[in-house]
Amino acid sequence: MLRTIKPKNARSKRALQARESKEVEDPRTAIFVKGTHTGEKVNAAMKEMMALKRPNAISFSKKNTVRPFEDASSLEFWAQKNDASLFVVGQSTKKRPDGLVFVRMYDNRVLDMCEVGVEKWVSMNGFKTPKATPGHKSLMHFASELFDTHPRFVQLKSLLMDFFNGEVIDSICLAGLEHVISVSLGPTPTSLNTATTSNPLQPSTSTDTSDSANLPTVHVRVYGVKLLASGTRIPRVELNDMGPSMDLVLRRHTEPDQEQLKQALRRPKVRKQDVESGLGKKRKNMEVDEMGDLRGRIHVAKQDLNKLQTRKMKGLKKGRGDAFDESGESEHEADEDAQPRKRRKDS
């Protein structure tokens, strides 16, 4: 553990303040660590993933003896030292060739991990197409029903979303949408299909034994997005290969600790102004119609018709006056004139 530092000058104080936890978090920083041995494929994959993750990425250029699944202490140290909460550890062994371990931290401790093996790898340079500007936000696309049902893929989706798109932003420049990271799976094996549909609680034992062998391949592709004019407000989308593209197989993983996960999923209380603008809670009796107008509904108590103000005339006065006279008539006419004007204003 690092010692707690007391800032001695304003600059270090600001630096420490920037690291303190915030209500709306900064984008996660990822550290790319090389294990004891990394092959060419892993090196290239890490390098290009870093290019996509930039500027929130730190590269450790030296080799490190790090085994995240056995001992995560050095990861925790690095996380604190660099104020990073994501790791990609590349490691290639005989038993597990071309492995990448995605590690996610919470409060400088490991939350969950997922190991993948790189099967097929095509670099960005393999496609002679224009590349996305570094630092632009990417779109993400996930395709398969397993991303909703299978716990391994739910975790993978959450990890990848956190990795590339985890930052909460309030607006985006529509012209700056340049690339999409598409994650799709191979066809769902029948074993998984039946397992997920028939009894989702049972197969945990069976999947553990033949875990990684059974799971479909994960295809990660990065496409450039071209927005073509379609004649409507919404453009037509066309994709071109940008690279990198890789096929991954799932290997080992650790689930997040339930207590820790609960802490991590805690949301800040929504601020008052946010509530007023309707972000926090559902706004009652208000809706935006198709034309983009805000429409409200008002509930009024039952009307007392006895107190209803009808046409005002001398003749209808309670106390005195039983005859209609000229002035009453003229008043009534004036009323008639006034009413349509009013109505026009309303509409």
Next chain:
Amino acid sequence: MDVSDILAAQAAKQKAVTVEKEIPLEVDAGFLTVTDLNPIDAESYNEDVEDYLKATARDGVQALVSALFSLPTTSSPDGPLAKLPPPTTQLPRAKPLPKPKPPTKWEQFAKAKGIQKKRKEKKVWDEEKQEWVDRWGWKGSNKKEEQQWITEVPANADADHDPVKAARDARKTKVAKNERQHKQNVARAQGSNASSAAPANSERKKQIDRTLATTRASTASMGKFDKTLEGEKKLKGVKRKFDPTEVSASAEKSHNLAILQKLDREPAMKKAKSSGGHDVLNVRKAIRSASKGKGSAALAREGGGGKMNKGRR
């Protein structure tokens, strides 16, 4: 004019930008993510993987882009900015939620009194220099008195009165006071964090102190001529307690209103008197004249006796 072909063209354009799927795509515009929950079509997947992946990705991205482009936008120099809704997917945080800062003494007081925080401008307008100057700090306006070349000296000033030093001291004491208060606030915040086992302990201590005080005062001289131990403190009497100066605004209001109400009400004595005076008949005087000064008891006796006598006769 025939518009059917225009409409058809428009519909075709619309068709090109809409995506039809068995299971509708889940779009999380806040995270710019789309999830296609349709099962992978094994046949077309096996035919050509890359083409199939690209086709599904295009459909997904088209859905996402149409969701993004239909969001309300604001214009900016770099193009339209779409206002994103809050994300629907829950992702774990990287760090725990920040703990709320403990309020300072002033903040507590202001809250109790309902005082709104007022932002003080850092700069003030200097009439002489005709420019905005800082309130404090380098060339701050709080040092004006120390730096002016001539200062008015009060008539009763000492011979060694130094106006520059006096102004500087006044400023420095203010700074020192603020520093002291800041330290106290920090200490209080730490104390409130650490005080968990304190209540039970302090209760017991108070009890012991009370017992000790009673025994010390229970000699013939009430403890006045007793031998004192080293480090023993002088007994103190009961201190007067006052209501706290900082109570909540509503409590203070109700307290003041109660006083006003008391003032409004007529006193009980006066009320009784005045109610008697308003009557047309003064009962006391009537009794006196009827009984010829003998009082109400005599009148009752006489009246009762008289009636009885009449009945007998």
